[in-house]
Amino acid sequence: MGCNFSPSHSSYIMVMKDYKYIEELLENYFKAETTVQEEQILRAFFQNESVPAHLAGYKALFAVQKQMSKEHAPEKSFEACCKERARKINFRPFYRAAASVAIVLCIGMAASMSMGVGDNSKAPTAEAVENPDAEFGEMEQVLTPQSSAVAEKKDTLFLY
Amino acid sequence: MFRLAHRITLSQEEAEDVVQDTMERLWRERDNFSLINSIEAWTLRLVRNLSIDRLKRSGRNTVALDAERDAAPVAGTDQQVEMEEKMRIVREAMDRLPEIQRSIMQLRDIEGKTYTEIAEILQISESQVKVYLHRGREKVKKSLIGV
Numbered sequence: 001m002g003c004n005f006s007p008s009h010s011s012y013i014m015v016m017k018d019y020k021y022i023e024e025l026l027e028n029y030f031k032a033e034t035t036v037q038e039e040q041i042l043r044a045f046f047q048n049e050s051v052p053a054h055l056a057g058y059k060a061l062f063a064v065q066k067q068m069s070k071e072h073a074p075e076k077s078f079e080a081c082c083k084e085r086a087r088k089i090n091f092r093p094f095y096r097a098a099a100s101v102a103i104v105l106c107i108g109m110a111a112s113m114s115m116g117v118g119d120n121s122k123a124p125t126a127e128a129v130e131n132p133d134a135e136f137g138e139m140e141q142v143l144t145p146q147s148s149a150v151a152e153k154k155d156t157l158f159l160y
Numbered sequence: 161m162f163r164l165a166h167r168i169t170l171s172q173e174e175a176e177d178v179v180q181d182t183m184e185r186l187w188r189e190r191d192n193f194s195l196i197n198s199i200e201a202w203t204l205r206l207v208r209n210l211s212i213d214r215l216k217r218s219g220r221n222t223v224a225l226d227a228e229r230d231a232a233p234v235a236g237t238d239q240q241v242e243m244e245e246k247m248r249i250v251r252e253a254m255d256r257l258p259e260i261q262r263s264i265m266q267l268r269d270i271e272g273k274t275y276t277e278i279a280e281i282l283q284i285s286e287s288q289v290k291v292y293l294h295r296g297r298e299k300v301k302k303s304l305i306g307v
Contacts, residue, residue, distance in 0.1 A: 029297065030294065030297045030298055030301055031294055032289075032290040032291075032293035032294040032297065033290070036272055036274060039268075039269070057304050057305070058301075058304065059243070060243060060246030060247045060249070060304065061250050061300060061301075061304060063243070063247055064250040064251055064254070065269045067247070068163075068266075068270050069270045069271075071163070072162050072163050072166065
């Protein structure tokens with residue numbers, strides 16, 4: 001006949017094994033031989049309400065650590081603040097810069113155009129026209145029909 | 161930065177000044193960031209050095225508890241009162257530790273830094289970090305045993 005452990009007995013053994021593990025962790029903790037993960041296990045264990053009496057003395061130590069980690073803690077992580085800041089970039093300076101560039105371009109274009117008016121290199125000169133009388137006659141032929149058409153429709157035009 | 165400065169100086173005002181000085185120094189050194197291996201470690205080392213300078217200037221080394229921590233009477237059950245009392249003793253024990261043990265306990269137990277990171281911040285070896293941490297924790301443990 002094998003040993004017949006009741007569920008409560010086996011769970012008691014499990015609990016004792018867990019405590020053994022915690023005790024070992026605690027011993028290593030004070031020797032500074034625990035990893036960050038093992039220390040997290042200890043903190044999680046000592047957060048429980050039901051800590052056995054022989055370990056209860058250390059509860060205050062981990063409670064203080066938890067309390068201190070919450071003191072002066074930033075509400076958001078540095079990365080979260082940076083991301084939020086990046087989302088809230090103020091575009092006003094960019095608009096101002098764009099407006100400044102547009103103004104400078106307008107002034108530049110206006111200046112170049114005014115300089116272009118003074119430059120008569122491409123305009124026809126008296127020397128360029130070989131036969132002025134012939135040119136005048138040609139222009140008169142073109143414009144006379146237009147002028148008479150305008151005169152005929154003068155009343156209509158005024159209506160507009 | 162503030163928490164490490166506060167742990168070393170044990171003063172809210174001085175810790176705030178240290179953080180401000182650190183930020184100024186960071187801004188001045190911004191062109192050299194590419195030369196720094198870990199800016200976080202460099203910054204925390206700066207915080208520690210500035211905090212120690214302030215401690216030396218003020219002529220004290222350890223305990224100077226903030227007014228905020230002055231024990232207010234705790235209302236509650238006996239267990240709660242006992243717990244609060246133990247926590248106060250732990251805090252006082254931690255505040256009485258030498259600066260280096262206090263800083264290492266802060267970096268490890270509160271900030272969750274690895275031994276390697278702490279060694280880099282304090283510019284000591286990992287084994288030295290463990291020795292200081294062991295001594296600090298043992299002192300705090302002894303204060304609890306006495307309760």
